[in-house]
Amino acid sequence: MVENMPTILLTGSAGFIGFHVAKALLETGARVIGIDDFNPYYSPDLKRARWEILCANDSFVPRELDLADRHGVEKSFRDFSPDLVCHMAAQAGVRYSLRNPYAYQRSNLEGFLNLIEQARLLPVKRFVYASSSSVYGGNTKMPYSETDPVNTPVSLYAATKRANELMAYSYTHLWGLQTVGLRFFTVYGPWGRPDMAYWSFLEAIMHQEPINIFNYGNNRRDFTYIDDVTPGVLAALFTDALGSYEIINLGNHQPVNVLDFVKTLEVLAGREAMKKMLPAQPGDVVATYADIAAARTKLGFEPKTALKDGLRHFVGWYTAHPELVLAVRNFGRSSRD
Numbered sequence: 001m002v003e004n005m006p007t008i009l010l011t012g013s014a015g016f017i018g019f020h021v022a023k024a025l026l027e028t029g030a031r032v033i034g035i036d037d038f039n040p041y042y043s044p045d046l047k048r049a050r051w052e053i054l055c056a057n058d059s060f061v062p063r064e065l066d067l068a069d070r071h072g073v074e075k076s077f078r079d080f081s082p083d084l085v086c087h088m089a090a091q092a093g094v095r096y097s098l099r100n101p102y103a104y105q106r107s108n109l110e111g112f113l114n115l116i117e118q119a120r121l122l123p124v125k126r127f128v129y130a131s132s133s134s135v136y137g138g139n140t141k142m143p144y145s146e147t148d149p150v151n152t153p154v155s156l157y158a159a160t161k162r163a164n165e166l167m168a169y170s171y172t173h174l175w176g177l178q179t180v181g182l183r184f185f186t187v188y189g190p191w192g193r194p195d196m197a198y199w200s201f202l203e204a205i206m207h208q209e210p211i212n213i214f215n216y217g218n219n220r221r222d223f224t225y226i227d228d229v230t231p232g233v234l235a236a237l238f239t240d241a242l243g244s245y246e247i248i249n250l251g252n253h254q255p256v257n258v259l260d261f262v263k264t265l266e267v268l269a270g271r272e273a274m275k276k277m278l279p280a281q282p283g284d285v286v287a288t289y290a291d292i293a294a295a296r297t298k299l300g301f302e303p304k305t306a307l308k309d310g311l312r313h314f315v316g317w318y319t320a321h322p323e324l325v326l327a328v329r330n331f332g333r334s335s336r337d
């Protein structure tokens, strides 16, 4: 740790975005208190492999903890007195929330409350947290702007993310805690998430298995590359000129049709996908498309990575980690049995 550098309590540090944010924070010389509970939503081997990289840095302090454990959260704040909180942990996934609603109550509601309550009691200088494009729910106006109404979540996951934004509002209003909610739009890249389409599609292509294309291929997603997102998260932590309550989209501003996305993957993998065209899934939205004017002005955010380049990096990472990728696949298959 470099002297006078802040201590950041970072949750979800073994997760996809949290891991990349932790790495970038450590590169600035900051001390990072990394929390994660290694839950088996997807392979904990992947989470451990990410953590192993972070643990090689002396300024990374790992703490295995479930955020729903209120006393454990209190103790972490007591032990480390963080300057800033970067809350990236959550029970993610739209489809999973249809079958496992209580996982969302525990991580996204109880966990969020435990954390923001300690953040205001200490108090920390700023509380940055992950929200999601899913809060736009049934909205049809494109691109999605932070000023659009967000009262129609179409999944419990989305409802908990919107609830986080409202909880943050009340904490800013009541206690003057500065909060910044970042609405992420389908983030992808190396060390990514096996439950997301870019990973499961590539896996299916590699194993000559069919891929399910929902809504008959008419969904569009604003795929955003991880190395574009990470500086946006760091700016949300460190930029001076932010209001006391901020909600900011971090998207690519270039939605891509899922079939075009599959075509790009096919070219990179050098194999054709076996596509199974299916109707829309409950909870899914048809399109996501971020208005990023606020992110540009407030955070200097500028996505630079074209989808074909970002996917090339992902495919390169995937093929360079055959053992890990196999462990993730085997875990996924056994947890589906």
Ligand SMILES: NC(=O)c1ccc[n+]([C@@H]2O[C@H](COP(=O)([O-])OP(=O)(O)OC[C@H]3O[C@@H](n4cnc5c(N)ncnc54)[C@H](O)[C@@H]3O)[C@@H](O)[C@H]2O)c1
Residues within 6 Å of the ligand: 011, 012, 013, 014, 015, 016, 017, 018, 035, 036, 037, 038, 039, 047, 065, 066, 067, 068, 087, 088, 089, 090, 091, 092, 093, 106, 107, 111, 130, 131, 132, 133, 183, 184, 185, 186, 187, 188, 193
């Ligand atoms: N990746 C995306 O495209 C995307 C899009 C929109 C929003 N988000 C949000 O961004 C954040 C990071 O997402 P990600 O893609 O890195 O997901 P991820 O699942 O890879 O990471 C989340 C991490 O949080 C941990 N976690 C979950 N519940 C916990 C708890 N109760 N206590 C401690 N740790 C817990 C998990 O073990 C995991 O390592 C999440 O809040 C997610 O909802 C992500």
